[in-house]
Amino acid sequence: MSGEGLTIRDLRVTFDGFTAVDGVDLDIRPGDLRFLIGPNGAGKTTLVDAVTGLAKATGSVRFGGQELLGKPVHRIARLGIGRTFQTATVFEALTVLQNLDIAAGAARGPLTMLRRRKGVPEAVMKALETTGLTELHDRPAGALAHGQKQWLEIGMLLVQDVQLLLLDEPVAGMSHDEREATGALLQRVSEDRTVVVIEHDMDFMRSFARSVSVLHAGKVLSEGTVAQVQADPKVQEVYLGRSSEPESAPAPAPVPVAEEA
Ligand SMILES: Nc1ncnc2c1ncn2[C@@H]1O[C@H](COP(=O)(O)OP(=O)(O)OP(=O)(O)O)[C@@H](O)[C@H]1O
Numbered sequence: 001m002s003g004e005g006l007t008i009r010d011l012r013v014t015f016d017g018f019t020a021v022d023g024v025d026l027d028i029r030p031g032d033l034r035f036l037i038g039p040n041g042a043g044k045t046t047l048v049d050a051v052t053g054l055a056k057a058t059g060s061v062r063f064g065g066q067e068l069l070g071k072p073v074h075r076i077a078r079l080g081i082g083r084t085f086q087t088a089t090v091f092e093a094l095t096v097l098q099n100l101d102i103a104a105g106a107a108r109g110p111l112t113m114l115r116r117r118k119g120v121p122e123a124v125m126k127a128l129e130t131t132g133l134t135e136l137h138d139r140p141a142g143a144l145a146h147g148q149k150q151w152l153e154i155g156m157l158l159v160q161d162v163q164l165l166l167l168d169e170p171v172a173g174m175s176h177d178e179r180e181a182t183g184a185l186l187q188r189v190s191e192d193r194t195v196v197v198i199e200h201d202m203d204f205m206r207s208f209a210r211s212v213s214v215l216h217a218g219k220v221l222s223e224g225t226v227a228q229v230q231a232d233p234k235v236q237e238v239y240l241g242r243s244s245e246p247e248s249a250p251a252p253a254p255v256p257v258a259e260e261a
């Protein structure tokens with residue numbers, strides 16, 4: 001089992017006459033680990049907002065045989081689609097376990113919570129293991145390192161049995177080791193789910209992407225494997241110009257677009 005695929009056709013999002021997403025087509029296979037890259041303002045977050053029901057859009061977004069556009073946020077979530085935001089949103093005062101517990105069963109009463117102290121549910125155990133947070137389960141989320149908070153957020157999607165994870169810059173602000181651990185985590189997660197990662201970090205993308213789409217000015221500029229996208233002159237021009245390629249390659253003018261605004 002490798003989850004469901006995502007099919008996007010002619011997606012368009014307009015804010016007061018400004019078109020942020022401009023006719024995007026995307027096909028993301030089940031089990032893909034797709035990186036969505038592109039300069040600041042390319043429309044990456046807006047695209048994820050449209051898929052998750054947060055931004056009004058036209059066109060078509062299909063997941064598991066269902067059209068998502070026009071559905072309210074909670075309906076889309078119930079179809080097994082979950083996301084993270086550019087800033088972490090865990091409950092800082094609660095422990096790792098409590099955060100996962102809440103994510104696993106939003107409507108659980110205090111009595112059930114008490115009864116459940118004896119046994120941690122299977123899905124929560126698994127999420128702790130997958131995210132590498134088992135040892136830290138009793139630690140308040142607010143005391144976690146930056147990277148660990150992002151992993152907890154991913155864990156909170158896993159316990160909800162999300163089939164499509166849309167992660168908005170999950171490694172921003174992480175150390176090198178945290179990035180490596182996150183990449184390995186995303187590879188594990190995408191073994192039986194579909195993962196879309198918005199990212200600015202080219203080294204991270206090179207190491208972990210299974211496929212890449214490059215957005216620029218609301219459109220898909222290029223698509224393919226890491227090698228294909230990197231070899232595309234259009235991409236080098238708008239985005240990868242700043243990358244540290246072997247000296248032998250003719251160096252395009254650096255474009256300082258890849259840092260978070
Ligand atoms: N609510 C909004 N109202 C008006 N314009 C918006 C709104 N949200 C986004 N935009 C504009 O749409 C464009 C795309 O923004 P978006 O946040 O999707 O870019 P991004 O690719 O995620 O950029 P970044 O890498 O900086 O996060 C930008 O020009 C942005 O200013």
Ligand SMILES: [Mg+2]
Pocket residue numbers: 044045046086168
């Ligand atoms: Mg963004």
